Amino acid sequence: MSPAMHAIEGKARHRAEMALTALAVFPLVLGLLNLRALSRAPRRAPSGDEGVSVLIPARNEAGQIKEALAAIIANGPIVREIIVLDDHSSDDTVARIREVRNERIRIVSGEDLPSGWCGKSHACAQLARQARHGWLLFLDADVRLAPDAVARLMAGTEDQETIAFISGVPHQETRSFLEWLLLPFINVLLFGYLPLPLDQGRSSGLAAACGQLVLVKAQAYHAAGGHEAIGWRLHDGLALARSLRQHGFRTRLIDATDLAHCRMYRNAGEVYAGLMKNAVEGLAGPVALPVWTTLLAGGHILPFLLRASPLMKVARAASLALRLLVALRCRQGVLTVLFSPLGTLLLLWIQFHARLRHMTGRPVTWKGRLYET
Incomplete structure (x- = not known):
């Protein structure tokens, strides 16, 4: 050459x-x-006294639903009600819920899944129709809240100009090989590729959320069409955040590492x-x-x-x-x-x-x- x-x-x-x-x-x-x-949620109680409805879609969650409920109950009176939707479970999910004796817990039987709907979104839509309080906390059954998590999330909606939706990625417990190899990418993509300093909470293109942990104001949720507007979407948290922003509401993403922990998956499959x-x-x-x-x-x-x-x-x-x-x-x-x-x-x-x-x-x-x- x-x-x-x-x-x-x-x-x-x-x-x-x-x-x-x-x-x-x-x-x-x-x-x-x-x-x-x-940032992380502020370490203080909210200034108001609005109550929260905690909403949990559950399909075959017998092995972990009691732990989830115990962690929610530990958050105290700010949690006014806990509604669990049994989404046609084939295990002992309902029996395990009933073992947790607390007057705030209600069990709802899920309807059949309509064509074109994602199962989780359909369950969440049914839960929202049952909720009676001003804020809705959608929570996956594998998420374990810290004892002050709900109060801090509510305080986080007051941290800036009025926020109608707040979400965060819990600390991901990873034990098997593929868990610790792949699941950290959730946070890598958020930190490394989402231009958060440019985000003012309104652009739908910059919206981000984690469906495992979503707190949303009931009035804003219903005004944006709720889960009915995104019923076919598998990325329910992100789709809901974008939907709210498209309807003029502000949303916020936080680092929820110290608010909750979750083992999303339990094996390589x-x-x-x-x-x-x-x-x-x-x-x-x-x-x-x-x-x-x-x-x-x-x-x-x-x-x-x-x-x-x-x-x-x-x-x-x-x-x-x-x-x-x-x-x-x-x-x-x-x-x-x-x-x-x-x-x-x-x-x-x-x-x-x-x-x-x-x-x-x-x-x-x-x-x-x-x-x-």
Whole structure:
């Protein structure tokens, strides 16, 4: 090869390394800015005395519903009622609920799932119709609240200009290999790629939420159409936040690491199926998939595969620094940092798998139900 060709090849390689370094450094910079923007709920009681209806959709949750109810009851009188919808459980969910003797608990039997609805959204819509208080706290059955969580969430709605909706990602308990390898990406994507400093709580394009933990003002919820307006969506929390913003209400995302904890999935099969379920509405959309592939593969996989040039060393350090930043803030283990390139690769594999299933018309399965994505 001639010297001229060597020079051209060297310049092309340098430009490629510059691009990959930028893809690794940008989310680290944004993550540092988001440390302040993604704040935690204030450690104080709310100034008002409005009550909260806690609403729990439950389908085959016999193994954990009692712990969830005990944690809610520990939040005291600010929780005026706890409504659990039994969504056609085939286990002892109802019997376990009845063992928790508390006058605030009500059990509702779920209606049959209509065509075109997601099971959880349908359950939440029924729960909202039963609620009698000014604020609705939608809570997954695997979430365990801290004793002051509800009061702090209510105080968080007063922290800024009137907030009608507040949500956060609980601390994710991860024990099996795929849990600690993949579930921390929930927080990585929030800290590294959501421009929270630009968000004033109104733009639907910047809305973010976690369906595991959602507190919403009942009046705003019903004005925006509630879960009926998003009944087919699998990303119910995000869809609800966007719906409220489209109707003129402000929403807020917080870091809920110290408010609640949750073990979302309990084995590798559940992790894979759960991420597949949400993929097409998330990273695996027809436009989103090539964009996220460029961002994640370019910033967090390729720098570890290419030769260790000075630029690639910077890119590797930036990628690991972002993961360490999120791990420290969200109480994640060090293994998820060390194995982050592998985790990123597997996450993208799941997105492409979900995209392929969608293109071939194959439904996703969750809790015994089939969903056309």
